[in-house]
Amino acid sequence: MFKGKRSLINLLALVTAWALAWGAAAGDRVEGARIWPAPDHTRLVLDVTGPLQHNIFSLSGPSRLVIDLSNASLKADLDNLELSGSPIKRIRSAPRNGNDLRVVLDLKSDIKPRSFQLEPNQQYGHRLVVDLIDESGSRLERATRPTVTQDSAGKRDVIVVIDAGHGGEDPGAIGPRGTREKDVVLKMAKTLEALINKQPGYTAKLTRTGDYYVGLRNRTLLARKYNADLFVSIHADAFRTPQPKGASVFALSQRGATSETARWLAQSENRSDLIGGTGGVSLEGRDDMLAGVLLDLSMTASINASLGVGSSVLGKLDRVAKLHKPGVEQAAFVVLKSPDIPSILVEAGFISNPQEEKNLATDWYRSRLAGAIMEGIEDYFRKTPPPGTLLAWQKQNGKGGNDVSQYRIQRGDTLSQLAKENQISVNELMRFNGLRDDRVMVGQTIRIPAS
Structure with missing residues (x-):
């Protein structure tokens, strides 16, 4: 009996060794x-x-x-x-x-x-x-100084660069039903791009237009090449449990700003870059102390502007979606670390939450979110337009804000009724607000162009 067991053990050892050798081969x-x-x-x-x-x-x-x-x-x-x-x-x-x-x-x-x-x-x-x-x-080389729409007075547009997160081999978060973050945010980014490009005085650009990956640093590099006034990165959050839900808006944290300032000072190729968006102070030829002061000032101004536009966007999102947190959050996301461009990251919702995954998979819900982001951007730049823009000229001459009105949907309202009252077709009203159908919800804010 003992000999039989030993023979069996030896046989198993030989089989194991053979399998390992075969696997290695x-x-x-x-x-x-x-x-x-x-x-x-x-x-x-x-x-x-x-x-x-x-x-x-x-x-x-x-x-x-x-x-x-x-x-x-x-x-x-x-x-x-x-x-x-x-x-x-x-x-x-x-x-x-x-x-x-x-x-x-x-x-x-x-x-x-x-x-x-x-x-x-x-x-x-x-x-x-x-x-x-x-x-x-x-x-990246061909993106320098894009053509922008200009009015008869030659005033430039506000340039908004929209970044759809992830892409290509990087799917981002994946919902319970298999919805991929990279697909959702690209569709939403394209909807937001179309809404922005319809607005007089605005031009929108995308960091990616298809299913491919763009490096995190290259996303901010593209924004700088486009001379962006604002960088908006769109994502869909995820958590290990399905309960968390709600949209969020992030700006850069001070800790992230400090590390980025050090990185810029350490890399000599950054010295020739302009600080201040579409043109400001160059670091070239400055000693480290002065360059550090200029970077700190620029980064502080950029974060303050990011918090301002982020707060405006969050207030509009609150009307169409549940918010995860009541205020703008701050974190050290790489795509927010541009010292000269106000930058926000919008988490459209938790794709790990079954209901929010279902919502984010629909054109209708994504259009509502994109419309809210657009309204927030508009509100911010109407109050604080960048110098040299059409919006700044309109504000200075008292000509802004008369071409669009906003209306909050009341119980019993229909889009056809509102279109009739404002002497505009339903299709035009849908296009103007990025709607895919004529459904509206109580509390939803829509934009109505002047007749």
Whole structure:
């Protein structure tokens, strides 16, 4: 009996050792792949079974990028990847040195490669990420001084840059029904962009227009390239339990401001940047003490303006949604750390809350939120318009505020009735407020253009 047990143990040990040896020989597998084209780069993502050693290098004549994966095999079909909109013409692969894998990207032009690995998240497992950076055709380089709508007096528009959080391989938070934050906030950002661009004296720009990722620092860099007067980042919050709900507005915390001031002073390339939005004080040639004072003054003014516009936006959101907190919160979010541009982050709601997830998935609710954000922005800039803008000229000459009136929906009101009373069509009233249908709710505020 004892000998039988020992034989069984030995057999199990042999099987285990064989399995481990086979697993080591088999190595990691590439089980899937995705491509995310963006205006200034393309991201190739390989789904792998675990962390792996890899090496990438570029070749010219013709342009190619080689990706060598140690102790790996290919189980994904790379031939079916959609390559349109990317610099990749074709993808080839073959085993190498027995247990290794080589993947070759045939390119339309030379690119700058960058690679890193990602840990598993809610949606994906281990991943190898390869970025193909287009340095010659970067949108960041083409974004300088965009054309803005001007009135006959040549007064410039207020420029609002809208940032849809996450994107591409980064889905953001995911709701109980599978609704992805990156999709919700992009749709809401586009609705807000359309509302802002309809308003005389305003121009809106998006940091991303599709499903791709933009680095956090690049989002604020884009705002600076666009000479933004305001930066609005849109997100949908999440929590480990489904109970929390409500919209929030954030501005930069003082602790975040202090760390950012130190970072700017430490990086010499920032010295040539202008402080003060569309043009102010340059740090170039200043000693550290004076540059630090100028940065502190600019950062303090930026935070105060952010708190002002954030409070205005929060007050309008209170009319269409439940608020998570009664006041503007402050945190050290990277996208808020611009020392010369007022910046706010709007959490549209908790996507982890089943009811708010359901609301955020509807055009109707997102349009209400976007309309409230627009009203808050309008209210703030009507009171404190940036110098040189059409809004500042209108305020100085007593011509602002007469083209739009606001009305709070009362019990029994209908959109058709309000349209008739104000001599405007229902469709025009819906377009003006970003509504997808003619439903209105008691307490909702709508904007009515002058007849």
